[in-house]
Amino acid sequence: MKKVTNYLYAILALSLVLSFVMAGLGIVNSQTAEAAAAAYTPSATLSAEATAAANTPSVTLQADVTAAAKPSATASASAVPTPAKADASAEGPAPEEDAASETPAVSETPAASNTPEPTATPAASEKPEPTATPAVSETPEPTPEPSAEPTPTPNEGAKAEPAAERGDNPSIYVLLDESLLNGIYTIENARFGIDSTGGNARATTDGINAALRWAKEQGFSTVKFEKGTYMIQCKWRNRFIAPTDGILVPSGLTLDLNGSTFMMEPNSYPEYCIFGIVNAKDVTIKNGRLVGDLDNHVYAKSSASPTHEFGFGVVISASTNVTIRNLTITKMTGDGIIVEGSYTALADGGRVSTKVRLLDNDISNCRRQGISIIGARDSEIAGNRIYNISGTDPQYGIDIEKELDYVVDKLKIHDNVIYNCSGGAISCHSGNDYEVYNNICSGNIIAVFSSNVRIYGNTIKNSFINVLEGASNITVENNILEGNSWIKA
Known part of the structure; x- marks a missing residue:
């Protein structure tokens, strides 16, 4: 009877050991998955940020130049999804918490780059940077703007019309006594x-x-x-x-x-x-x-x-x-x-x-x-x-x-x-x-x-x-x- 009891205690002890072992293996797997998610999510976020950082300025500059050269292109420039990438880069760190709780967050990061959430126009108006339209009207720098927009030069030419009517070149006309x-x-x-x-x-x-x-x-x-x-x-x-x-x-x-x-x-x-x-x-x-x-x-x-x-x-x-x-x-x-x-x-x-x-x-x-x-x-x-x-x-x-x-x-x-x-x-x-x-x-x-x-x-x-x-x-x-x-x- 005593032997049977000892045997039962041995089985119980072995079961407990196995339980502890299995439990330990579960914790390790959980930590491993969590670590993997933690390691993978930042890199994905960084990739998104890098992509936004690399792409956004060049696209924005292209939009500015396009707008400067052709003011009528403002609408088409605002339709480009570039501002969405800029928003994604600005909100990039936020999905990290979701990635810690859910591994599929990695698949959500690319989705953020393709999402045309807010339209380009509101997003551009909230940013301090001039969008394509303000860039032409506000910046005083010598850009191709004068060739596209009216400047005082045409008005000055209008003042010289009497000379032009006489067949003179207004740019060289000199009024003589x-x-x-x-x-x-x-x-x-x-x-x-x-x-x-x-x-x-x-x-x-x-x-x-x-x-x-x-x-x-x-x-x-x-x-x-x-x-x-x-x-x-x-x-x-x-x-x-x-x-x-x-x-x-x-x-x-x-x-x-x-x-x-x-x-x-x-x-x-x-x-x-x-x-x-x-x-x-x-x-x-x-x-x-x-x-x-x-x-x-x-x-x-x-x-x-x-x-x-x-x-x-x-x-x-x-x-x-x-x-x-x-x-x-x-x-x-x-x-x-x-x-x-x-x-x-x-x-x-x-x-x-x-x-x-x-x-x-x-x-x-x-x-x-x-x-x-x-x-x-x-x-x-x-x-x-x-x-x-x-x-x-x-x-x-x-x-x-x-x-x-x-x-x-x-x-x-x-x-x-x-x-x-x-x-x-x-x-x-x-x-x-x-x-x-x-x-x-x-x-x-x-x-x-x-x-x-x-x-x-x-x-x-x-x-x-x-x-x-x-x-x-x-x-x-x-x-x-x-x-x-x-x-x-």
């Missing part, structure tokens, strides 16, 4: 100290000369005066040299006097000029009024020129291609206009003026002459009105009378109206090869010491045409004689 486009410079009186109210004669004269020199240096071809009254001073003190004072006009300029009046300051000098053109070429003076000091001149005694007969409106000395047009010239103590040489004999290298045109001027009330030609060739006097010349000889409307050994030839004197000149209308006193035609004169036309002169088509009222000694080869024909007129040869 009118004076630079047409070569006209209007004298700035204040800048040069010029008085246009009839005062400050010395400062005004110097200022005008400075302005003319400056305009020439700057390349202007025309100088225009502000309309006004300008008092001019002239300290030319030797009649037998070219003018050294008054307004001296440089070569290459057209002076538009713009209806202004230029007055000679009252003086006691035997000689003066308002405008001097000396050794110049390509000069024009037009559209103004020149007034001498006849009414206030002081006739001081002078051994050099006791008659004070050399006060001129315009002096043209040894110059070429000069035009005086549409001037009113009055009250000079000498001549309205004189055309002469260089004050040096031709034998000593002197020169005469050439290609001078005196056109459409009104010359009156001068003491000596209307126009004097004493050294010129290839020139023209036409369309002028000359009258009331009286005071000191010769007192002609037009006087051709050479000086020194100068030549006066190839002149055309036509279509002028000349009257009430104390000496006569036209004096051809020396010179060769010129024509006098279609003039209306209430005064004589004479030819003396001249040759090859044609006088034709003129109307002579109450006077005569006289051919005097020393004249040769003079043709007088087809003239109209009115009143007490005759021809004397």
Whole structure:
């Protein structure tokens, strides 16, 4: 009986041992599975995170670039499941607890990467990073955006449309002052100290000369005066040299006097000029009024020129291609206009003026002459009105009378109206090869010491045409004689 009992105890003990062994094996298996799950799940999570980290930025960047280049692609960019991967990577660690309790969590991780849970648009709006749409509108960085979206450049181009309409390129169009486009410079009186109210004669004269020199240096071809009254001073003190004072006009300029009046300051000098053109070429003076000091001149005694007969409106000395047009010239103590040489004999290298045109001027009330030609060739006097010349000889409307050994030839004197000149209308006193035609004169036309002169088509009222000694080869024909007129040869 005792043996049986011992045997039963032995069986019971063996059963307990086996139970403990089996229980131990179960724990080990459970721990092994748990460890395996724990070891496997993080690696899977890491893989998911790595995949999201590796893929998300590149896809997002691609979306940004696509949106920047094509704003209309925003919708298609938002439909890409990339934001879902970004969400999965952000929530990656959370499934670890589930993986610890359930081994199948490993199979759920890939499912998270494919799940299009929240749509791309809400997910992108919650993130601080700019989505495809904000990236274009908010970022100030120089990206391809300007080529895709409107910028101020098109608006600036719109502002330049007037230039484009003219056929210009707006990008290179430069607005220029009118004076630079047409070569006209209007004298700035204040800048040069010029008085246009009839005062400050010395400062005004110097200022005008400075302005003319400056305009020439700057390349202007025309100088225009502000309309006004300008008092001019002239300290030319030797009649037998070219003018050294008054307004001296440089070569290459057209002076538009713009209806202004230029007055000679009252003086006691035997000689003066308002405008001097000396050794110049390509000069024009037009559209103004020149007034001498006849009414206030002081006739001081002078051994050099006791008659004070050399006060001129315009002096043209040894110059070429000069035009005086549409001037009113009055009250000079000498001549309205004189055309002469260089004050040096031709034998000593002197020169005469050439290609001078005196056109459409009104010359009156001068003491000596209307126009004097004493050294010129290839020139023209036409369309002028000359009258009331009286005071000191010769007192002609037009006087051709050479000086020194100068030549006066190839002149055309036509279509002028000349009257009430104390000496006569036209004096051809020396010179060769010129024509006098279609003039209306209430005064004589004479030819003396001249040759090859044609006088034709003129109307002579109450006077005569006289051919005097020393004249040769003079043709007088087809003239109209009115009143007490005759021809004397």
